[in-house]
Amino acid sequence: MKKVAVAMSGGVDSSVSALLLKEKGYDVIGVTLKMTSVACDTDIQVCCSPEDVKDAKRVATYLGIEHYILDWEEIFKKKVIEYFVREYKKGKTPNPCAVCNREVKTGLLAKYVRDILGVDYLATGHYLGIDSIYGHKVIKRGKDKNKDQSYFMALLEKESLNYLLFPLENMTKEDTRKIAEDFNIPVAKKSESFEICFTAGKTPGEYLQETGLLKNKTGDIVLKDGTKVGIHKGLSNYTIGQRRGLGIAWKEPLYVIDKNPEKNILVVGKKEELFTDYVDTEELNLFVPEDILEKLDISVQGRYRQKPVNIQKIEKKEKGYRFYFKSPQQKFASGQVLAIYSDDKLLGGGIIL
Structure with a gap:
């Protein structure tokens, strides 16, 4: 009998994944990562909060499976949050979720459960599948294109694909929710999470400013020729292509076309630029x-x-x-x-x- 660790986030998707694998006869255990000690407002649906850890424990108990809670708060801080801050200091727009999948909750966790817990696979609640091209394993978009999260898996180490299972590959979110309700899973009606997990619903700029991790400095907003057209509120509050929130009165719409962190300048221009x-x-x-x-x-x-x-x-x-x-x-x-x-x-x- 193959042994599978399910990365249980406390949400509907990972809970149903654990149920389905157990129904198929796998030896299933649940693993939940504690990556923050900060409690979130229940109206702000973010993942990896202490409340989510409690929900995962409840589901594991309900399913009758062994459950492990791993305190990886320091790993998460070093691998994801520090990366996030470092990239914003460079004037970039980082993607912490993709880095987290590689360095923490999918790639690193897959290695951990194999080496330490002795399981054969790590399963997650992503709507994805494993396929192949010319004999090489790749990730495939799942049936539910509205829940496709393959983009965030692009940085995974190739080796990880040999040890991943995606039970929801051929399901839609509606299918998953119905199964959760039919089996009376405790989190069947739980809302989805959408925000960056560690910002507690705040924008990156708000989070960086309020935590003091990056002090926003106002600076000039200029056209490509250097003409000053306004003042920005700190480069971390803007991204390429942004139009709204620039605070500029101009004869035509202007968009962010570049950021210069060395000079603390935000460059804007017409859409064609x-x-x-x-x-x-x-x-x-x-x-x-x-x-x-x-x-x-x-x-x-x-x-x-x-x-x-x-x-x-x-x-x-x-x-x-x-x-x-x-x-x-x-x-x-x-x-x-x-x-x-x-x-x-x-x-x-x-x-x-």
Whole structure:
């Protein structure tokens, strides 16, 4: 009998995943990560809170499975929060969820449960699947495209794919919720979480300012030619492509087109100034050998829920890679993840320069 550890977040998806695996005859245990001691307002649906840990324990008890709580607050702080702050100090827009999946709650946890708890697999409540291309395992978008979280898995180490199970691959959220209600799972009616888990519902700029992790300094908002058009409230409050909240009265709509942290300047321009023919990344994290990319029709996503953008060619640069679009696209934010796809199969990704 295969032994599976389910990453139980205290939500509906991971709870039903544990139920389904138990029903299939797996030897199931639950594992929950405690990554913060800060209690959240129950109206703010974020994950990984102390309340979620309690909910996971309740579900594990209800299902009659062994349950472990791992205090990884310091690991999370070092690997995710410090990264988050460091990148914002550079004027970038980091993606803490993708880094967390690699460094903490999926990649690192998969290693931990195998090496320490002696299980065969780690299962999660993501609506994803495992597939293959030319004999190499890749991640596949699940049936419920509205719940697709493959983008956040682009930085996972390739080895992790050998030890992951996604029980909800062929289900929709409605299916999952119905199963939870039919089996009277304690969290059946629990709301979903949407926010960055450690900001407690605050925007990144608000979180960084209120915690003192990054002191926002006001500075000039300028056009590309240097013309001053306003004052910004701190670069961490803005991202590439942003239009609202600039506080600028101008003859035409202006968008954020660049950030200069060295000079503490926010650069804005007309919408057409946002468009580019390519995007650059750091070194790639791939689930398949690099030469296979040449054999496939490639598309990329530069942010979560973005419509995939078709790629004309990929060029190896001195530092990283350049992806040329088939048609001009709005600039992607530096620091975000570029997820690489072939149809609905995730091939890996890299950090946008």
